[in-house]
Amino acid sequence: xxxxxxxxxxxxxxxxxxxxxxxxxxxxxxxxxxxxxxxxxxxxxxxxxxxxxxxxxxxxxxxxxxxxxxxxxxxxxxxxxxxxxxxxxxxxxxxxxxxxxxxxxxxxxxxxxxxxxxxxxxxxxxxxxxxxxxxxxxxxxxxxxxxxxxxxxxxxxxxxxxxxxxxxxxxxxxxxxxxxxx
Numbered sequence: 001x002x003x004x005x006x007x008x009x010x011x012x013x014x015x016x017x018x019x020x021x022x023x024x025x026x027x028x029x030x031x032x033x034x035x036x037x038x039x040x041x042x043x044x045x046x047x048x049x050x051x052x053x054x055x056x057x058x059x060x061x062x063x064x065x066x067x068x069x070x071x072x073x074x075x076x077x078x079x080x081x082x083x084x085x086x087x088x089x090x091x092x093x094x095x096x097x098x099x100x101x102x103x104x105x106x107x108x109x110x111x112x113x114x115x116x117x118x119x120x121x122x123x124x125x126x127x128x129x130x131x132x133x134x135x136x137x138x139x140x141x142x143x144x145x146x147x148x149x150x151x152x153x154x155x156x157x158x159x160x161x162x163x164x165x166x167x168x169x170x171x172x173x174x175x176x177x178x179x180x181x182x
Contacts, residue, residue: 002067004044004060004142006178010036010084011076012156021170025087028153028171036152036174046181062142062180069098069178070137073154081159083166088140088153095146097180106135147179 015031022029038058045052049059062069073084089101110130114122156169 002044002062003166004040004067004069006034006038006040006058006060006069006071007071008038008071008084008086008176009054009076010073010154010156011077012075012079012082012084015172016079016082016156016169017023019170019172022166022169022172023038025155025171028155028173031172031174033175036176038176038178039176043122046179048181049179052179056174056176057179058176059181061180062145063182064142064144064180067142068139069101069142070104070139071101071152072135075156081161082169083159084154085157086137086138086152086154088151089140090151090153091148091154092151092175093149094177095144095148097142097146097148097178098140098141099117099141099146101138104137106137108132108134142180144181145182149175149177151175 019029033056037054038099039054044060046059046061052059073086075082075084110132112128114125115127116122152174155171156167158169161164
């Protein structure tokens with residue numbers, strides 16, 4: 001049984017500048033198919049379609065009844081102040097390759113952060129300390145091979161540079177496909 005991690009990478013700044021805004025999660029703004037891309041470990045890429053890595057249409061090698069997928073999101077641009085949160089993934093066409101995804105989080109995990117001095121400079125990046133974070137993702141079991149078109153509902157947040165307050169900028173949706181082959 002394999003746990004297949006798929007990272008959805010969003011160019012948040014481009015999306016915010018290219019599309020209108022909606023502060024209603026029930027009325028998100030649709031974005032173009034190729035404005036986001038997905039990546040996974042090479043081990044899980046379908047050998048006949050390795051060119052789908054870092055595209056909106058990812059082909060993976062997954063086994064129904066044995067493998068599961070974890071989708072995570074990352075902001076490619078300005079990710080210190082800008083974040084992308086996926087709040088739903090819903091099937092909308094073709095076959096049901098996965099069961100309905102559910103929100104999960106790993107308990108907490110420690111991540112290394114380089115030590116900074118009092119001036120916020122990192123004099124020696126080989127020295128670090130651990131910070132505890134919670135990892136969030138959407139999870140689904142693979143139920144059969146095939147191609148599934150689904151809608152990814154997400155929102156973009158920004159942290160105010162002076163007050164550190166985080167606000168939702170807009171809600172969006174995107175329409176990638178995933179193909180699972182056995």
